[in-house]
């Protein structure tokens with residue numbers, strides 16, 4: 001079983017679509033040093049405000065399938081009819097650069113990583129209510145009504161997966177929820193088994 005180097009973290013964040021997970025991850029990256037968002041690959045077409053390389057690496061299905069065959073993904077899944085995957089090489093590059101990686105992925109991808117990284121930190125973001133989730137999805141205005149209905153139906157089944165995660169953050173208030181997410185990461189970073197003492201802290205035998 002692969003192991004994250006003790007001092008480097010893999011933080012996996014899942015949530016039903018519209019629970020505000022992207023904002024929470026972005027804010028955590030802005031607030032905490034040495035935390036980077038791993039940019040996924042997808043075959044979904046970009047939304048108007050999205051940029052290639054920043055929000056996703058947008059690729060065609062042939063490219064994605066070739067990457068799958070080459071073993072390029074640490075995990076990949078079909079979500080809402082499109083393919084999404086996390087590049088193994090990107091993750092390793094983040095850790096090699098001394099950063100912790102935060103992944104915003106669905107419950108299928110999280111289940112795959114749970115089997116591969118025993119030190120991974122799994123966080124589930126819940127909306128305060130299903131009604132709020134629906135309102136958020138509708139206010140986004142970037143998806144067609146059938147797409148919204150599809151995402152809402154999937155959200156209901158995804159929410160049932162929260163007990164498989166170590167941590168749950170209810171996104172009732174963005175400021176509070178970002179604070180909780182940052183606190184989880186900070187606490188995980190402070191675990192004694194991840195501590196590597198410097199020369200000034202050598203203890204007597």
Ligand code: 5GP
Pocket residue numbers: 014015016017040041044075076077079080084085086104105106107108109110
């Ligand atoms: P969206 O199309 O709204 O950006 O994302 C749809 C869903 O795909 C979200 O639940 C998001 O977390 C998930 N997703 C994004 N990137 C990945 C990935 O690399 N792997 C997996 N398994 N899911 C992903």
